[in-house]
Amino acid sequence: MVSHGWLADHAVAGVALLPGTAFVELALRAGDAVGCGRVEELTLEAPLVLPQDGAVSVQVHVDGPGESGRRTVSVYSQTDGDTWTRHALGTLADDAGDTARADADAGDDVPWPPADAEAVDVEGLYDRFARNGFGYGPTFQGLRAVWRRGEEVFAEVRLPEEQWAEARHLGVHPALLDAALHAMAFGGFVRLPGDVAPGGDTGRVRLPFSWNGVSLHATGASALRVRLAPAGPDAVSVTASDGSGRSVLSVDSLVTRAISREQLSREHGTFHESLFRLDWAPAPAVNGAGRPGRxxxxxxxxxxxxxxxxxxxxxxxxxxxxxxxxxxxxxxxxxxxxxxxxxxxxxxxxxxxxxxxxxxxxxxxxxxxxxxxxxxxxxxxxxxxxxxxxxxxxxxxxxxxxxxxxxxxxxxxxxxxxxxxxxxxxxxxxxxxxxxxxxxxxxxxxxxxxxxxxxxxxxxxxxxxxxxxxxxxxxVQTTPNTAPATETPDTPVWDPQGTVLITGATGVLGSLVARHLVAEHGVRHLLLTSRRGGAAAGAAELADELTASGASVRLAACDVANRSALADLLASVPAEHPLT
Ligand SMILES: NC(=O)c1ccc[n+]([C@@H]2O[C@H](COP(=O)([O-])OP(=O)(O)OC[C@H]3O[C@@H](n4cnc5c(N)ncnc54)[C@H](OP(=O)(O)O)[C@@H]3O)[C@@H](O)[C@H]2O)c1
CATH class of the missing domain: 3.40.50.11460 (Rossmann fold)
Known part of the structure; x- marks a missing residue:
């Protein structure tokens, strides 16, 4: 993120992720080096979470040619000397046919915006994205204009000027191609769950999953005219040209996949620096002979x-x-x-x-x-x-x-x-x-x-x-989840016959814990205490709610700082439902 600061502008569900378009760029570049300029397919297997500090090593591996001349390509990453994780796997092929087609397609006289296309208001799009978990920073907010014609969506995308120099060194700048995909929001390219209206929040975010037939015809673009069209269930085809209509890139189909925000957070936990331990490292050498002073x-x-x-x-x-x-x-x-x-x-x-x-x-x-x-x-x-x-x-x-x-x-x-x-x-x-x-x-x-x-x-x-x-x-080094099944027993940790005593149960956290234990852990006997007990605001409603969920609830007024009051409370726990 220090060397490629713009990557921080691509955050999904609060997690900085390498955009799916960057995997395509890596595969295209690797393919170009071995004479296989077409990414026939590339499936993204795991998101690559970017650490805020430190470096990620990325390795693009291309196998030798198979009988048809195709080569397998895979993209791996490694953080802090940990094991290598494979993020993408695909096939590269010769792109001679595509290049010829693109040359034939090139033309100055392609009308833009396309005839009969209806302009769509893109105002507020990135605010909407942000509400749905896509935190696009300035580099990725490249969608300028959108038109719709039937099932097709046309868009203009442009990189901010400070990225133009970087774009010249790239096949296609990932932020530019990513912005082109933002126009998908204006077409019915993905199926939503029945109860969610278009643009509604599904609690999930969609990420590129599988790219098919990606060919790059011109490199270094800083702006694109894009056409998106349906290409099967949850799939879209992409063609992109420069300002003069010259073909830049084509994607036969891109399939997106929904991933829950929780899942992404878990990935974050697995690959990111969320858990630390204290380490005692050799203290840095102090310059000079060391002047201790007085x-x-x-x-x-x-x-x-x-x-x-x-x-x-x-x-x-x-x-x-x-x-x-x-x-x-x-x-x-x-x-x-x-x-x-x-x-x-x-x-x-x-x-x-x-x-x-x-x-x-x-x-x-x-x-x-x-x-x-x-x-x-x-x-x-x-x-x-x-x-x-x-x-x-x-x-x-x-x-x-x-x-x-x-x-x-x-x-x-x-x-x-x-x-x-x-x-x-x-x-x-x-x-x-x-x-x-x-x-x-x-x-x-x-x-x-x-x-x-x-x-x-x-x-x-x-x-x-x-x-x-x-x-x-x-x-803390993460280890693959290899724990034998016996270590994560299905049997409840809480004895359903036992009583759970919650102090401060009428407060914010106590009532949440009570609800959670009843709903998620099958706890059936609760002793809920606070100094005011049943007289506390919301206590009766809480007890009613838990009772309706099948728990037996006793509210007790007890000051837990009072030793004898607490002893009496503990003594009142029935023997047939001991504390669990
Ligand atoms: N909510 C948060 O996000 C959060 C975050 C970090 C830490 N905390 C800490 O976690 C604790 C609980 O937070 P909360 O938000 O649930 O607070 P809260 O809503 O004020 O609830 C506190 C509960 O404790 C009871 N209580 C206070 N003194 C007691 C005593 N001597 N004996 C028995 N019950 C007593 C209160 O009821 P009575 O007044 O009737 O006794 C009430 O039910 C607090 O110490 C808080 O500082 C909370």
Whole structure:
């Protein structure tokens, strides 16, 4: 999309797709290179979803000639080194006959617009397309005028001027040919479901599916005169000429296929970057030798070993008891350090020794109270740091150990420190450049490397044996759906005899969940609660609706923040319909 920005102008159901006309262009070009200029047929098997970032590799494969001289052509794509996906398969043939026919057809005296054709208003067409899921950007909004004569549709299409140079390098610019197909909207070329009026929303979008007999007679056009005519069920023939009537392209038939928007979204999910995981990639090298600036460490030496460790590693830092002491020093004329380290390892509530994870002490340290204490401390520090103008321009570095499992085989050893990461990450997204998260190991090389590592501006770093790793999003690799049938059981997950308790059931989401469980999952016993219970607006109607759908519904007033009220509610669930 960076190299071919106009591709972003072709979005269907919110998903940027390579237009079907681009597959034709690829096949025509490949055919031209092997002396088979006619695309005898080309079937589009899977949409090619374009990622917003990164590149897609495309491969056009042409087999050797068969007995008749025809060749098989296929178009594949690959994103991020993933497996190759085939999108189109077809046959190429010699186009000698077509070229001769096109030459014979060429003529300056073809009347345009055609005699007896009736002009059609195209105003608002692209708004209508957008409402039906076709997001055509400026490059693809090329339909200028349309006429109708019986079952035929005639159209004028033109590329925006900024695409003319690109068009000169192409057989036929995909956006131009795509625009020609937009005129299909003015003919009865596709059968609509009985209950949908022409132009009505079917919840589906139509995409080119199968091209037959495509021949290109002239290249590089930036405008076309087009004739569309019926060519069988859901099929249309296309002939296109330039402004002087010279033949440019002909398509014996193009069959379109309806695809549901949900299906397209699924394709999007499968091929697109919709699911990410956190990855720890080697931190980018920092230019220069690394100038760490001035450092300070908070805390007394007897509660943290960090200042001593930094000193012995050759990276000295001033020490302050806490942020208030640092602020006072700045007020008294001291300069503000560039980085202020606050050690969290070895604090009450944190665990440092992996071997003691299961010991009594460690279990005590892992208690909820311990985690809460540590998290509150981190919160107080972040708030004080953020609210005191004396700290502006400097960064507070939360130093942890065992908070992150960043390398293969690592485990999160310190849940309290992990919680600090969670909290500070949220603070970072609201206050960029104010906080750094730094998870260290015990290797002295890690301390020695800190001046170099911390002279960059990575907000989250893990240092292991002197090497820094930075947080990056990585695409979750999609795997083909090879799960055995037993993993997607037909049996309902919800026991139809069991009761489903929904808290906040009278609200927007709760009532949606209740309806969904009854309609889609066969849930038959519902306990719906909110503080107002049956007195809440819409509660009675919801219960009536669910009851009419076959569920037995009890509305209960219960404040779930009230422990004993919640216990009473749970005790009231009948034994024959236990919670499921
Ligand atoms: N709607 C969204 O698109 C959306 C998106 C993201 C997150 N959320 C979050 O999801 C939650 C539900 O959203 P919603 O749109 O369904 O909100 P809602 O329409 O305001 O419904 C909240 C429901 O919770 C009940 N409730 C509130 N406090 C309760 C308590 N202490 N004990 C028992 N019931 C209680 C309310 O009824 P009573 O007042 O009678 O107790 C009501 O039934 C909210 O936390 C919301 O912030 C919603």
């Amino acid at each position: 450092w300070a460490v908070l805390g007394d030496d007897d509660t943290t070993s960090l200042p001593t460790a930094l000193k012995s590693a050759g990276a000295g830092a001033e020490r302050f008891a806490d942020l208030s002491a640092l602020a006072e020093s700045v007020t008294a004329g001291g300069s503000m350090p560039d980085l202020v380290f606050v050690p969290f390892e070895g604090q009450p509530g944190t665990v440092t020794d992996p071997d003691t994870v299961l010991s009594v002490d460690a279990r005590r340290a892992l208690s909820a109270d311990g985690v809460r204490t540590v998290t509150h401390r981190a919160l107080a520090l972040a708030q004080q740091w953020q609210s005191d103008e004396r700290f502006t321009g400097s960064r507070l570095v939360f130093v942890t150990r065992g908070a992150v499992a960043a390398r293969a085989g690592e485990r999160v050893l310190d849940p309290a420190c992990a919680t600090v990461w969670g909290l500070v990450r949220a603070a970072q997204s609201e206050n960029p450049d104010r906080f750094v998260l730094l998870d260290l190991d015990d290797d002295e090389a890690s301390l020695t490397a800190l001046p170099r590592i911390l002279s960059g501006d990575e907000p989250q770093l893990v240092v292991r044996a002197g090497r820094a790793f930075a947080a990056r999003l990585a695409r």
